[in-house]
Amino acid sequence: MHDEIQEILISEEEIQVKTKQLAEKITNDFDGKFPLAIGVLKGAMPFMSDLLKRVNTHIEMDFMDVSSYEGGMKSTGEVKIIKDLNTQVKDRDILIIEDIIDSGLTLSYLVDLFKYRQAKSITIVTLLDKPTGRKSDVKADLVGFEVPDAFVVGYGLDYEEKYRNLPYIGVLKPEIYS
Numbered sequence: 562m563h564d565e566i567q568e569i570l571i572s573e574e575e576i577q578v579k580t581k582q583l584a585e586k587i588t589n590d591f592d593g594k595f596p597l598a599i600g601v602l603k604g605a606m607p608f609m610s611d612l613l614k615r616v617n618t619h620i621e622m623d624f625m626d627v628s629s630y631e632g633g634m635k636s637t638g639e640v641k642i643i644k645d646l647n648t649q650v651k652d653r654d655i656l657i658i659e660d661i662i663d664s665g666l667t668l669s670y671l672v673d674l675f676k677y678r679q680a681k682s683i684t685i686v687t688l689l690d691k692p693t694g695r696k697s698d699v700k701a702d703l704v705g706f707e708v709p710d711a712f713v714v715g716y717g718l719d720y721e722e723k724y725r726n727l728p729y730i731g732v733l734k735p736e737i738y739s
């Protein structure tokens with residue numbers, strides 16, 4: 562699997578250090594509140610796990626499974642709910658957890674949805690931000706790393722459902738997807 566990676570962009574250790582810093586910020590920001598942390602499946606799973614185990618205040622966890630890429634390279638532009646929350650959003654402080662913001666279409670869809678459901682506040686934390694891909698004006702409150710316009714995989718991010726289990730963020734060799 563590793564020989565299909567051209568370059569490691571963000572190492573396992575760098576991810577862990579950053580995750581710890583983000584968790585401290587979240588601990589401070591939500592101290593005394595009881596936020597609903599919503600992981601966006603499937604990509605956010607490894608980051609959510611590493612992040613929230615370091616948050617030192619009460620949080621509730623839930624998951625939403627949405628998809629717009631259907632395994633491929635480009636967003637279809639249409640966000641599909643595959644699994645909705647089990648929890649009421651009304652009057653809750655929401656913490657959306659994402660692995661990456663690219664076009665921003667997934668997040669702007671979720672932000673609109675949670676506003677419609679009358680969330681009290683909405684905070685977005687993303688491990689990666691790819692500003693060059695943006696097609697909506699959504700912005701994260703907390704960002705781990707900015708990434709260049711390359712096809713990145715690992716630590717939750719897939720290409721055709723592979724590479725999510727890499728412990729680092731890497732760039733896929735072009736021959737794998739062309």
Ligand code: PRP
Pocket residue numbers: 601602603604605627628629630631632636659660661662663664665666667668718719
């Ligand atoms: C990926 C990624 C983000 C979203 C970002 O998810 O995990 O959720 O796309 O792209 P955007 O900003 O252009 O919307 P995907 O839809 O591939 O589903 P997955 O998490 O199950 O891989």
Ligand code: MN
Pocket residue numbers: 601602603604605627
């Ligand atoms: Mn995703």
Ligand code: MG
Pocket residue numbers: 604630632718719
């Ligand atoms: Mg995907």
